[in-house]
Amino acid sequence: xxxxxxxxxxxxxxxxxxxxxxxxxxxxxxxxxxxxxxxxxxxxxxxxxxxxxxxxxxxxxxxxxxxxxxxxxxxxxxxxxxxxxxxxxxxxxxxxxxxxxxxxxxxxxxxxxxxxxxxxxxxxxxxxxxxxxxxxxxxxxxxxxxxxxxxxxxxxxxxxxx
Numbered sequence: 001x002x003x004x005x006x007x008x009x010x011x012x013x014x015x016x017x018x019x020x021x022x023x024x025x026x027x028x029x030x031x032x033x034x035x036x037x038x039x040x041x042x043x044x045x046x047x048x049x050x051x052x053x054x055x056x057x058x059x060x061x062x063x064x065x066x067x068x069x070x071x072x073x074x075x076x077x078x079x080x081x082x083x084x085x086x087x088x089x090x091x092x093x094x095x096x097x098x099x100x101x102x103x104x105x106x107x108x109x110x111x112x113x114x115x116x117x118x119x120x121x122x123x124x125x126x127x128x129x130x131x132x133x134x135x136x137x138x139x140x141x142x143x144x145x146x147x148x149x150x151x152x153x154x155x156x157x158x159x160x161x162x
Contacts, residue, residue: 011141021050035116038132048112082109094120
């Protein structure tokens with residue numbers, strides 16, 4: 001499957017990143033994989049936390065959403081889907097990612113994967129990549145979304161929703 005640049009968005013502040021996560025929360029379904037790339041502090045975890053908290057809140061649930069930096073994977077269930085939030089920063093080889101059970105989760109859960117480069121060839125070709133970069137001295141972010149053409153229709157209206 002061919003990956004293409006789909007959209008570039010400025011994220012003026014943390015609230016814009018929160019709105020981005022909330023926008024995606026309403027639109028994801030089991031089998032969707034978001035690859036969250038960018039340097040430390042670029043907003044990957046903030047985005048994932050906002051998305052997960054919104055889905056849980058919509059299901060009448062409230063739960064802490066810690067960074068999975070040390071646990072590697074945190075899972076949640078919003079009664080509509082299982083959500084896997086993985087931080088692969090500490091992995092040194094794609095085989096370690098396979099041991100986490102991610103390949104099965106890619107098929108059955110909503111997966112938010114930080115540091116997706118650690119997946120190697122395991123990264124699903126159907127995934128949407130969100131590349132967060134710091135801008136304006138770290139006070140804002142720029143976001144580049146890329147993926148297969150099927151995502152173009154699904155993210156239509158995103159720029160208006162943030």
